[in-house]
Amino acid sequence: MKEREGIVVSSTVGLLLLAWLGFLLHRSPRFAGSGMGAVFGIAGAVLMLVPLAYPIVKRIRFLKARITPHVSMQSLLTLHVYAGILGPLLAIIHTGHKFNSVLGIALTAVMLLVVVSGFAVRYLLTHCAHEIKDKLLLLQTARGDLDSAWGVLEHTPAEMRVLPKTPVLATGLASLGIELPFGGPAGEVIRTADGVADLEYAIRTHELFKRWFSRSLTLHITASFVLYVLLLLHIWSGIHFGLRWFS
16 A cells, blocks of 8 residues: 555656746647636635644644544645645646746745655655665675674685685676676675675765755745745735736
Protein backbone atom coordinates (compact mmCIF):
# COMPACT_ATOMS: atom_id res chain seq x y z
CA MET A 1 0.00 0.00 0.00
CA LYS A 2 2.82 2.42 0.90
CA GLU A 3 4.67 1.59 -2.32
CA ARG A 4 1.52 2.30 -4.35
CA GLU A 5 1.01 5.55 -2.46
CA GLY A 6 4.60 6.57 -3.13
CA ILE A 7 4.22 5.90 -6.86
CA VAL A 8 0.95 7.87 -7.06
CA VAL A 9 2.32 10.82 -5.09
CA SER A 10 5.62 10.88 -7.01
CA SER A 11 3.76 10.84 -10.32
CA THR A 12 1.44 13.65 -9.20
CA VAL A 13 4.35 15.78 -7.99
CA GLY A 14 6.10 15.24 -11.33
CA LEU A 15 2.90 16.23 -13.14
CA LEU A 16 2.65 19.35 -10.98
CA LEU A 17 6.19 20.42 -11.85
CA LEU A 18 5.57 19.78 -15.54
CA ALA A 19 2.27 21.68 -15.39
CA TRP A 20 4.09 24.70 -13.98
CA LEU A 21 6.54 24.66 -16.87
CA GLY A 22 3.59 24.71 -19.27
CA PHE A 23 3.85 28.51 -19.54
CA LEU A 24 6.69 27.94 -22.00
CA LEU A 25 4.19 26.49 -24.47
CA HIS A 26 0.79 27.86 -23.46
CA ARG A 27 -0.67 31.01 -21.92
CA SER A 28 -4.30 31.97 -21.39
CA PRO A 29 -4.43 35.48 -19.85
CA ARG A 30 -8.22 35.48 -19.41
CA PHE A 31 -8.72 31.97 -18.03
CA ALA A 32 -8.00 32.83 -14.38
CA GLY A 33 -10.80 35.43 -14.36
CA SER A 34 -13.32 33.27 -16.21
CA GLY A 35 -16.02 31.19 -14.55
CA MET A 36 -14.20 27.90 -15.07
CA GLY A 37 -10.94 29.45 -13.92
CA ALA A 38 -12.65 30.68 -10.76
CA VAL A 39 -13.95 27.14 -10.08
CA PHE A 40 -10.40 25.73 -10.32
CA GLY A 41 -9.07 28.54 -8.14
CA ILE A 42 -11.67 28.12 -5.39
CA ALA A 43 -11.31 24.32 -5.42
CA GLY A 44 -7.52 24.64 -5.25
CA ALA A 45 -7.70 27.13 -2.38
CA VAL A 46 -10.08 24.90 -0.40
CA LEU A 47 -7.86 21.85 -0.93
CA MET A 48 -4.81 23.82 0.20
CA LEU A 49 -6.63 24.61 3.47
CA VAL A 50 -7.42 20.92 4.10
CA PRO A 51 -3.79 20.02 5.05
CA LEU A 52 -4.11 22.30 8.09
CA ALA A 53 -6.29 19.61 9.72
CA TYR A 54 -3.35 17.26 10.33
CA PRO A 55 -0.99 19.64 12.25
CA ILE A 56 -3.91 21.16 14.17
CA VAL A 57 -5.27 17.81 15.34
CA LYS A 58 -1.76 16.53 16.03
CA ARG A 59 -0.84 19.44 18.32
CA ILE A 60 -4.15 20.14 20.10
CA ARG A 61 -4.82 17.35 22.59
CA PHE A 62 -8.52 18.13 22.98
CA LEU A 63 -9.16 17.78 19.24
CA LYS A 64 -6.90 14.76 18.97
CA ALA A 65 -8.80 12.94 21.72
CA ARG A 66 -12.13 13.70 20.03
CA ILE A 67 -11.19 13.03 16.40
CA THR A 68 -8.73 10.11 16.44
CA PRO A 69 -11.30 7.54 17.66
CA HIS A 70 -13.16 8.20 14.39
CA VAL A 71 -10.32 9.18 12.04
CA SER A 72 -6.77 7.92 12.61
CA MET A 73 -3.75 10.20 12.39
CA GLN A 74 -2.48 8.09 9.49
CA SER A 75 -5.68 8.84 7.57
CA LEU A 76 -5.30 12.54 8.32
CA LEU A 77 -1.69 12.39 7.15
CA THR A 78 -2.77 10.70 3.90
CA LEU A 79 -5.41 13.41 3.42
CA HIS A 80 -2.74 16.01 4.21
CA VAL A 81 -0.50 14.62 1.46
CA TYR A 82 -3.08 14.21 -1.28
CA ALA A 83 -4.87 17.50 -0.65
CA GLY A 84 -1.50 19.26 -0.42
CA ILE A 85 -0.67 18.08 -3.94
CA LEU A 86 -4.03 18.26 -5.69
CA GLY A 87 -4.70 21.79 -4.40
CA PRO A 88 -1.56 23.28 -6.00
CA LEU A 89 -2.25 21.30 -9.18
CA LEU A 90 -5.70 22.91 -9.50
CA ALA A 91 -4.14 26.27 -8.66
CA ILE A 92 -1.66 25.90 -11.53
CA ILE A 93 -4.58 25.15 -13.87
CA HIS A 94 -6.36 28.21 -12.45
CA THR A 95 -3.47 30.50 -13.43
CA GLY A 96 -3.80 29.67 -17.13
CA HIS A 97 0.01 29.95 -17.09
CA LYS A 98 -0.26 33.72 -16.77
CA PHE A 99 2.45 34.81 -14.33
CA ASN A 100 2.49 38.58 -14.59
CA SER A 101 1.92 39.89 -11.05
CA VAL A 102 4.54 39.75 -8.31
CA LEU A 103 1.98 38.28 -5.90
CA GLY A 104 1.01 35.52 -8.35
CA ILE A 105 4.63 34.60 -9.08
CA ALA A 106 5.53 34.57 -5.36
CA LEU A 107 2.46 32.49 -4.52
CA THR A 108 3.27 29.95 -7.23
CA ALA A 109 6.94 29.70 -6.23
CA VAL A 110 6.17 29.24 -2.52
CA MET A 111 3.41 26.75 -3.36
CA LEU A 112 5.84 24.58 -5.34
CA LEU A 113 8.41 24.90 -2.55
CA VAL A 114 5.87 23.64 -0.03
CA VAL A 115 5.04 20.63 -2.21
CA VAL A 116 8.67 19.70 -2.91
CA SER A 117 9.78 20.13 0.72
CA GLY A 118 6.78 18.14 1.94
CA PHE A 119 7.59 15.37 -0.54
CA ALA A 120 11.18 15.31 0.71
CA VAL A 121 10.06 15.02 4.34
CA ARG A 122 7.35 12.41 3.74
CA TYR A 123 9.10 10.11 1.27
CA LEU A 124 12.78 10.89 0.65
CA LEU A 125 13.66 11.24 4.33
CA THR A 126 11.78 8.04 5.19
CA HIS A 127 13.44 6.22 2.29
CA CYS A 128 16.90 7.28 3.47
CA ALA A 129 16.17 6.16 7.04
CA HIS A 130 15.02 2.73 5.84
CA GLU A 131 18.01 2.37 3.54
CA ILE A 132 20.43 3.21 6.36
CA LYS A 133 18.76 0.69 8.66
CA ASP A 134 18.86 -2.09 6.05
CA LYS A 135 22.46 -1.39 5.05
CA LEU A 136 23.62 -1.32 8.67
CA LEU A 137 22.26 -4.85 9.09
CA LEU A 138 24.01 -5.92 5.89
CA LEU A 139 27.22 -4.22 7.04
CA GLN A 140 27.15 -6.09 10.33
CA THR A 141 26.85 -9.40 8.46
CA ALA A 142 29.53 -8.42 5.93
CA ARG A 143 31.99 -7.48 8.68
CA GLY A 144 31.38 -10.84 10.32
CA ASP A 145 32.08 -12.56 6.99
CA LEU A 146 35.25 -10.48 6.60
CA ASP A 147 36.48 -11.49 10.06
CA SER A 148 35.82 -15.14 9.23
CA ALA A 149 37.59 -14.89 5.87
CA TRP A 150 40.55 -13.13 7.48
CA GLY A 151 40.73 -15.81 10.17
CA VAL A 152 40.94 -18.50 7.49
CA LEU A 153 43.61 -16.52 5.65
CA GLU A 154 45.75 -16.13 8.78
CA HIS A 155 45.98 -19.92 9.08
CA THR A 156 47.34 -20.22 5.53
CA PRO A 157 50.69 -18.36 5.37
CA ALA A 158 51.11 -19.22 1.70
CA GLU A 159 47.89 -17.35 0.88
CA MET A 160 49.05 -14.34 2.95
CA ARG A 161 51.91 -13.88 0.49
CA VAL A 162 49.39 -13.86 -2.38
CA LEU A 163 47.69 -10.71 -1.10
CA PRO A 164 48.44 -7.66 -3.28
CA LYS A 165 50.89 -5.07 -2.01
CA THR A 166 48.36 -2.33 -2.83
CA PRO A 167 45.02 -3.51 -1.39
CA VAL A 168 43.31 -0.19 -2.11
CA LEU A 169 44.03 -0.57 -5.84
CA ALA A 170 42.88 -4.18 -5.76
CA THR A 171 39.55 -3.38 -4.10
CA GLY A 172 39.09 -0.45 -6.47
CA LEU A 173 39.50 -2.72 -9.48
CA ALA A 174 37.12 -5.22 -7.91
CA SER A 175 34.47 -2.51 -7.43
CA LEU A 176 34.70 -1.76 -11.17
CA GLY A 177 33.94 -5.38 -11.95
CA ILE A 178 37.48 -6.25 -13.05
CA GLU A 179 38.26 -9.84 -12.18
CA LEU A 180 41.27 -10.19 -9.91
CA PRO A 181 43.72 -13.09 -10.32
CA PHE A 182 43.31 -14.08 -6.69
CA GLY A 183 41.45 -17.15 -5.56
CA GLY A 184 41.09 -19.05 -2.35
CA PRO A 185 41.13 -17.27 1.02
CA ALA A 186 43.04 -14.24 -0.32
CA GLY A 187 40.48 -13.60 -3.05
CA GLU A 188 37.63 -14.08 -0.56
CA VAL A 189 39.13 -11.46 1.76
CA ILE A 190 39.52 -8.97 -1.08
CA ARG A 191 35.97 -9.49 -2.36
CA THR A 192 34.46 -9.30 1.12
CA ALA A 193 36.46 -6.17 1.99
CA ASP A 194 35.24 -4.60 -1.24
CA GLY A 195 31.63 -5.32 -0.23
CA VAL A 196 32.19 -3.83 3.23
CA ALA A 197 33.71 -0.67 1.70
CA ASP A 198 30.76 -0.29 -0.69
CA LEU A 199 28.26 -0.62 2.16
CA GLU A 200 30.12 1.90 4.33
CA TYR A 201 30.22 4.38 1.45
CA ALA A 202 26.49 3.89 0.75
CA ILE A 203 25.64 4.44 4.43
CA ARG A 204 27.66 7.67 4.57
CA THR A 205 25.95 8.90 1.39
CA HIS A 206 22.46 8.14 2.74
CA GLU A 207 23.33 9.81 6.05
CA LEU A 208 24.35 12.93 4.12
CA PHE A 209 21.04 12.92 2.23
CA LYS A 210 19.19 12.31 5.49
CA ARG A 211 20.74 15.43 7.05
CA TRP A 212 19.74 17.48 4.00
CA PHE A 213 16.19 16.15 3.93
CA SER A 214 15.84 16.65 7.70
CA ARG A 215 16.14 20.39 7.10
CA SER A 216 13.22 20.15 4.70
CA LEU A 217 10.78 19.92 7.63
CA THR A 218 11.73 23.38 8.89
CA LEU A 219 11.59 24.69 5.32
CA HIS A 220 8.19 23.03 4.79
CA ILE A 221 6.66 24.61 7.91
CA THR A 222 8.08 28.06 7.18
CA ALA A 223 7.07 27.98 3.51
CA SER A 224 3.57 26.77 4.47
CA PHE A 225 3.10 29.78 6.74
CA VAL A 226 4.22 32.13 3.96
CA LEU A 227 1.95 30.29 1.51
CA TYR A 228 -1.19 30.89 3.57
CA VAL A 229 -0.33 34.57 4.01
CA LEU A 230 0.14 34.98 0.25
CA LEU A 231 -3.01 32.94 -0.43
CA LEU A 232 -5.06 35.25 1.79
CA LEU A 233 -3.60 38.27 0.02
CA HIS A 234 -4.41 36.71 -3.35
CA ILE A 235 -8.01 35.98 -2.32
CA TRP A 236 -8.40 39.50 -0.90
CA SER A 237 -7.03 41.13 -4.05
CA GLY A 238 -9.31 39.00 -6.23
CA ILE A 239 -12.39 39.98 -4.23
CA HIS A 240 -11.36 43.62 -3.89
CA PHE A 241 -10.56 44.28 -7.54
CA GLY A 242 -13.34 41.99 -8.74
CA LEU A 243 -16.01 43.90 -6.80
CA ARG A 244 -14.53 47.22 -7.89
CA TRP A 245 -14.73 46.08 -11.52
CA PHE A 246 -18.44 45.21 -11.08
CA SER A 247 -19.12 48.62 -9.56
